[in-house]
Amino acid sequence: MAPVTDAGIGLVAEEFPGAPVVGPRRTSRPLRAARRRRQRIIRWCVVAAVMAFFVIPLVAMVDFTTRLLSGKRSAITWKSLLHFSTVDEDTRALLSDGLKSSVILVLLTVVIMLVLLVPTMVWVRLRAPRLVRLVEFVCLLPLTIPAIVLVVGLAPIYRGIAHILSTKAIWLCFAYVILVLPYAYRALDAGLSAIDVKTLSEAARSLGSSWPGVIWHIVLPNIRSAVAGACFLAVALVLGEFTIANLLSKNNLQTSLVQLGAADPRLAMALALITLLLAFLLFFVLSSFGSRRRTGTSSPEKRSARKSLKAVPAAGPTIGKATR
Amino acid sequence: MTAAQKSNSARAGVRVQLQNLRRSFGEVHALAGMDLDISPGELVVLLGPSGCGKTTALRVLAGLEDADAGAVVVGGRDISSVPTSKRDMGMVFQAYSLFPHMTARDNVAFGLRLRGQGAGQRRRTAEEFLELVGLDHHADRYAHQMSGGQQQRVALARALAIRPQVLLLDEPLSALDAKVRVQLRDEIRRIQLEVGITTLFVTHDQDEALAVADRVGVMKDGRIEQIDAPEVIYTRPANDFVASFVGLTNRLRGVATGERAVVLDSTVPLLPGSPAAGDITALIRPEAIRLVPIPPGTDGPAFASVVATSFLGAHGQVQARLPDGTLLLARMGVAEVAGLSVNDTVHVQISPNPVLATRTAIEPHRRTAETMSS
Numbered sequence: 228m229a230p231v232t233d234a235g236i237g238l239v240a241e242e243f244p245g246a247p248v249v250g251p252r253r254t255s256r257p258l259r260a261a262r263r264r265r266q267r268i269i270r271w272c273v274v275a276a277v278m279a280f281f282v283i284p285l286v287a288m289v290d291f292t293t294r295l296l297s298g299k300r301s302a303i304t305w306k307s308l309l310h311f312s313t314v315d316e317d318t319r320a321l322l323s324d325g326l327k328s329s330v331i332l333v334l335l336t337v338v339i340m341l342v343l344l345v346p347t348m349v350w351v352r353l354r355a356p357r358l359v360r361l362v363e364f365v366c367l368l369p370l371t372i373p374a375i376v377l378v379v380g381l382a383p384i385y386r387g388i389a390h391i392l393s394t395k396a397i398w399l400c401f402a403y404v405i406l407v408l409p410y411a412y413r414a415l416d417a418g419l420s421a422i423d424v425k426t427l428s429e430a431a432r433s434l435g436s437s438w439p440g441v442i443w444h445i446v447l448p449n450i451r452s453a454v455a456g457a458c459f460l461a462v463a464l465v466l467g468e469f470t471i472a473n474l475l476s477k478n479n480l481q482t483s484l485v486q487l488g489a490a491d492p493r494l495a496m497a498l499a500l501i502t503l504l505l506a507f508l509l510f511f512v513l514s515s516f517g518s519r520r521r522t523g524t525s526s527p528e529k530r531s532a533r534k535s536l537k538a539v540p541a542a543g544p545t546i547g548k549a550t551r
Numbered sequence: 552m553t554a555a556q557k558s559n560s561a562r563a564g565v566r567v568q569l570q571n572l573r574r575s576f577g578e579v580h581a582l583a584g585m586d587l588d589i590s591p592g593e594l595v596v597l598l599g600p601s602g603c604g605k606t607t608a609l610r611v612l613a614g615l616e617d618a619d620a621g622a623v624v625v626g627g628r629d630i631s632s633v634p635t636s637k638r639d640m641g642m643v644f645q646a647y648s649l650f651p652h653m654t655a656r657d658n659v660a661f662g663l664r665l666r667g668q669g670a671g672q673r674r675r676t677a678e679e680f681l682e683l684v685g686l687d688h689h690a691d692r693y694a695h696q697m698s699g700g701q702q703q704r705v706a707l708a709r710a711l712a713i714r715p716q717v718l719l720l721d722e723p724l725s726a727l728d729a730k731v732r733v734q735l736r737d738e739i740r741r742i743q744l745e746v747g748i749t750t751l752f753v754t755h756d757q758d759e760a761l762a763v764a765d766r767v768g769v770m771k772d773g774r775i776e777q778i779d780a781p782e783v784i785y786t787r788p789a790n791d792f793v794a795s796f797v798g799l800t801n802r803l804r805g806v807a808t809g810e811r812a813v814v815l816d817s818t819v820p821l822l823p824g825s826p827a828a829g830d831i832t833a834l835i836r837p838e839a840i841r842l843v844p845i846p847p848g849t850d851g852p853a854f855a856s857v858v859a860t861s862f863l864g865a866h867g868q869v870q871a872r873l874p875d876g877t878l879l880l881a882r883m884g885v886a887e888v889a890g891l892s893v894n895d896t897v898h899v900q901i902s903p904n905p906v907l908a909t910r911t912a913i914e915p916h917r918r919t920a921e922t923m924s925s
Contacts (some may be wrong), residue, residue, distance in 0.1 A: 275724070292586055343654065422651065423646055423647075426644050426648045427648060427650060428640070429635075429642075429644065429646060429648070430648040430706075430709075431617075431650070431661070432614075432615070432634075432635040432636050433613060433635055433636075433638075433640060433641065433642040433710075433719075434636075434641075434661055434662035434665060434709070434710075434713060435636050435637075435662055435665040435666060436636055436661075436665055437636055437641075439620045440665070444661075447650040449650070449651055449652055459773075467862055501650075
């Protein structure tokens with residue numbers, strides 16, 4: 228029979244020296260150390276495989292941007308990026324136009340998405356819980372529709388928008404809001420499920436808060452990490468969106484890079500790499516903003532409060548146990 | 552008296568009237584023409600089983616539910632169409648409702664901020680009210696750093712800090728353990744008396760209701776069956792439901808003759824509303840029954856055999872079976888109960904306090920002492 232190694236069996240002997248061992252003995256210390264070492268190695272192997280999956284394409288991109296047709300290495304592409312004014316005017320105009328469009332699109336998409344989704348989701352949870360499934364279905368629907376099909380439906384709408392508003396690329400924000408709905412809905416839904424929205428909003432209203440006040444002062448601060456997650460997904464999706472913009476003949480960062488790729492593929496690749504790294508940076512900023520502890524503000528007053536908390540002995544049965 | 556209490560006293564004492572309130576949820580009539588009149592500074596408890604409409608009544612008063620018909624009048628003004636945020640009512644909820652991202656102080660100060668108070672004044676007022684509930688040293692703690700009882704105290708301070716016209720308590724103690732519940736209910740009563748604010752308290756716990764209320768309203772099917780002082784509710788219930796719901800009741804057969812009835816050889820006065828003649832079922836409290844040991848073999852309708860005895864701390868409890876098979880429950884002093892053993896023959900004596908009687912027939916061999924508390 229194989230030895231049972233679960234923690235707890237044979238504990239009597241360890242806690243009370245001299246007491247008879249009941250059941251199989253615990254595994255010896257060297258064996259446990261060997262097992263831990265083996266697990267650590269497996270863990271690192273998995274991490275290394277995953278990192279390779281992400282890093283190898285990035286290394287390949289760097290390789291491509293630094294290799295000339297002759298096979299020699301050259302940093303000329305990166306130098307030209309560092310001295311951007313030396314890049315020809317058409318390329319600069321193309322890139323700045325695409326970048327500007329994408330940045331504005333990111334901002335508009337995030338704002339419209341939050342303004343549309345947060346109050347709707349709160350309202351449905353509080354006032355029309357029977358509609359929760361319907362709203363979820365509507366929000367998740369874009370996931371099931373390929374972008375190319377979406378464009379077929381969007382094309383006549385954008386013809387109308389061109390007449391009413393303009394042909395500018397920034398109006399792609401409406402289509403992008405639809406695209407980000409499934410991801411943003413899931414992120415916000417998880418955040419709202421983690422708090423008792425009904426009781427908190429009723430408490431706030433009984434204290435005199437208006438509905439916008441409830442959302443701004445009570446709901447949003449308590450779903451901050453969910454909002455940050457939804458924003459990141461929206462940013463990542465909008466910065467990387469190519470199909471709809473291209474098929475609707477609008478210019479954004481991705482379409483600019485593709486156009487640039489035809490003329491100077493190394494420069495386009497270098498810019499794509501920079502965009503990717505900026506997206507990673509943004510992700511870290513947003514995730515650190517979202518996961519900042521509620522007590523983790525930097526004001527001296529709050530810091531001293533935290534110190535005093537550590538000094539105060541536990542005064543209730545749940546102190547120090549609850550985690551959030 | 553602190554400044555907070557003084558200023559609250561100045562605001563305290565509005566009259567609250569719920570007039571013919573109706574509210575339905577589909578086929579369910581949560582409120583079926585409910586009327587309630589709360590005097591200034593009074594603490595009224597609505598008591599009743601789950602689904603009787605007590606929480607709906609409180610939520611309609613708070614503006615969190617709209618009534619289908621009827622009026623909510625506070626301080627002589629009809630506020631039926633006034634939104635919750637403008638009703639000027641402080642509310643403590645059953646679920647913990649502290650804002651998780653705020654400290655206890657910020658929670659208490661939240662309502663004051665909405666009323667445009669300056670930061671310094673807000674802080675001072677919040678600390679005064681935290682002191683009122685005994686948590687001034689917990690001002691910098693977040694909800695997850697406090698116990699349930701502490702959270703409800705902060706919620707009470709938050710509700711009082713805005714100096715509301717009316718305080719609404721929606722089963723604020725039901726999530727707490729028994730000991731904390733008793734402590735906090737006494738504290739709520741103390742603070743309510745100090746502040747003198749008109750208060751509506753909803754609970755399904757009859758001990759809680761009887762302990763804190765000026766008047767208790769016992770509700771059933773969306774209406775108040777009886778509203779009276781706690782001792783009146785207990786000793787002079789208006790009907791069978793109130794007698795059964797509040798406390799334990801023995802249902803014993805008897806014969807009514809005018810304003811009195813003979814029950815197990817004892818003569819007891821009948822409360823108004825009882826049948827004037829004929830066979831009746833008397834609703835008798837366990838503490839109105841005394842079981843006196845007698846020699847074995849004695850026979851008669853008022854003699855019973857002890858089935859079980861139990862010690863309940865301050866008093867003892869005895870179950871005894873009558874010759875017709877009916878079980879009765881008696882509560883007596885610990886010393887008296889200690890003198891009884893299982894199978895002892897006892898004489899049943901009923902104290903001559905007024906009792907309610909109904910014509911309801913009772914089945915033989917059934918257990919008669921009952922409670923309907925949920």
